[in-house]
Amino acid sequence: MRQRALALLFAVGALALFYILFIGSPAGLQDGVTRPTTDTTDANGYAGARAWLAQQGIEVRSMRSRYDSLAAMSPASAGNLLVVTLPGVERFHAEEFVPLDQWVRSGNTLLLLAALTDTPPWSAGRTSAVLAELESLSGLEFESPAARSERLQGARAGTDASLPSTESSADDLQETLAALTRRENVRIVARTRGSHPLMEQVRSLEVLSTAPARPWLLRTPYESFAFALATEQRSGEGVLFVRPLGRGRIIVATVAGLFANGALSRADNAKLLANTVAYSVAANGTVVFDDLRQGASLTYDAGQFWRDSRLHVTFAVLVLVWLVWVIGGTRLSVPRGAPAAPGTTELIAAAGGMLAGRLRPAAGARFIYEQFFRRLAVRSSATVRPIAAEPRAVWRWLETQASISRHDLHQLERWYHATLAGRRVPLREVHNLILRIDRQLHHE
Numbered sequence: 099m100r101q102r103a104l105a106l107l108f109a110v111g112a113l114a115l116f117y118i119l120f121i122g123s124p125a126g127l128q129d130g131v132t133r134p135t136t137d138t139t140d141a142n143g144y145a146g147a148r149a150w151l152a153q154q155g156i157e158v159r160s161m162r163s164r165y166d167s168l169a170a171m172s173p174a175s176a177g178n179l180l181v182v183t184l185p186g187v188e189r190f191h192a193e194e195f196v197p198l199d200q201w202v203r204s205g206n207t208l209l210l211l212a213a214l215t216d217t218p219p220w221s222a223g224r225t226s227a228v229l230a231e232l233e234s235l236s237g238l239e240f241e242s243p244a245a246r247s248e249r250l251q252g253a254r255a256g257t258d259a260s261l262p263s264t265e266s267s268a269d270d271l272q273e274t275l276a277a278l279t280r281r282e283n284v285r286i287v288a289r290t291r292g293s294h295p296l297m298e299q300v301r302s303l304e305v306l307s308t309a310p311a312r313p314w315l316l317r318t319p320y321e322s323f324a325f326a327l328a329t330e331q332r333s334g335e336g337v338l339f340v341r342p343l344g345r346g347r348i349i350v351a352t353v354a355g356l357f358a359n360g361a362l363s364r365a366d367n368a369k370l371l372a373n374t375v376a377y378s379v380a381a382n383g384t385v386v387f388d389d390l391r392q393g394a395s396l397t398y399d400a401g402q403f404w405r406d407s408r409l410h411v412t413f414a415v416l417v418l419v420w421l422v423w424v425i426g427g428t429r430l431s432v433p434r435g436a437p438a439a440p441g442t443t444e445l446i447a448a449a450g451g452m453l454a455g456r457l458r459p460a461a462g463a464r465f466i467y468e469q470f471f472r473r474l475a476v477r478s479s480a481t482v483r484p485i486a487a488e489p490r491a492v493w494r495w496l497e498t499q500a501s502i503s504r505h506d507l508h509q510l511e512r513w514y515h516a517t518l519a520g521r522r523v524p525l526r527e528v529h530n531l532i533l534r535i536d537r538q539l540h541h542e
Contacts, residue, residue, distance in 0.1 A: 109424045131220045133392035134183045136160045141360025157384045162396045165194040176205030177380020184212040185224040186391030203344025207378035213354035214314045216307035236348045239317040286311045287331040295377045304365035305355040463517040501538045
């Protein structure tokens with residue numbers, strides 16, 4: 099029982115070591131929540147928007163490669179819509195921005211859904227990343243009211259206002275703590291303002307957030323301007339902007355969950371999606387969702403592989419079978435020591451076995467009879483010649499011994515004649531019979 103327990107302990111230890119060394123936890127993708135992709139059917143995904151667009155006869159594609167292949171995603175060179183959700187788990191490469199800028203300027207629309215005002219469950223603690231990516235993609239800068247106040251005070255005091263602020267890092271920490279402690283979602287409402295084709299029949303927008311709404315202020319871009327089309331209900335700060343760029347445009351929403359499955363049916367969110375498609379997509383245009391940014395790649399995705407529940411079920415079955423085999427199918431035995439040197443009996447038996455394999459039975463029987471007759475000569479104090487010379491004298495003397503069984507004597511004589519004739523005789527029986535006759539003569 100003790101050996102079984104030790105075997106189980108070592109098996110579990112080996113399994114734990116194997117998991118730590120070769121499996122571990124893939125970083126970056128094991129955050130416990132689903133990402134906003136077109137394949138996701140829960141509240142965070144875009145499966146509902148994709149299905150609705152397909153029902154309307156609009157071509158929808160999931161982009162799982164870099165922006166250098168953006169032009170090949172649609173047969174039309176203009177009148178296409180690219181939907182990008184921030185923050186993502188896949189970083190942008192510097193060489194992607196030039197093809198994206200050329201694609202927008204040629205008459206296409208870039209829709210950026212950034213988690214700034216709202217806090218979806220997949221974006222907690224990523225505010226600083228959203229600000230950096232949003233500025234690189236749209237050319238628009240956003241700042242918190244505290245950061246703007248600090249910047250203006252620094253400008254009036256003549257200090258360098260370009261120094262980085264720690265405000266975004268503090269926001270990230272507060273945002274993460276709020277998401278961990280809050281149990282119910284917060285409702286965020288935005289009201290439309292002004293007249294624009296995107297806002298036709300759209301009066302309000304609504305999303306659910308894991309944290310209260312956070313106001314963000316737009317800094318006026320250097321090269322152009324941006325229209326504010328909707329503002330957050332409580333703070334009055336803008337949440338939806340449109341910026342012309344060449345023959346195309348960039349639409350920026352600081353609420354990332356506008357078109358997610360869980361929010362598409364709220365307020366006028368669906369109408370805003372329909373207006374955006376009607377305003378941006380031509381008759382032969384395509385709506386492209388950037389799923390690569392959320393971890394869906396055409397290349398091998400190790401994180402997605404380890405997240406697959408079928409892998410864990412298979413691994414659990416293999417571990418169970420292995421443990422059953424270790425505990426019940428193996429035997430622990432004490433190793434045997436080196437054999438000791440053979441004794442006298444073993445050496446004689448080995449030599450006898452070697453000789454028996456070489457000696458013919460008839461020759462062996464003749465040798466046994468010769469030794470027997472020599473012992474008889476010593477016992478009878480007479481000279482017994484070799485058995486081939488005077489055999490009858492030997493048998494006559496044996497017949498005169500009353501202690502010898504007549505049956506044994508006749509059997510010994512029959513085997514003797516068979517030996518002389520060269521026939522095979524049982525050497526062991528001959529040897530035992532002679533020993534018995536010797537004992538009979540000894541007790542006479």
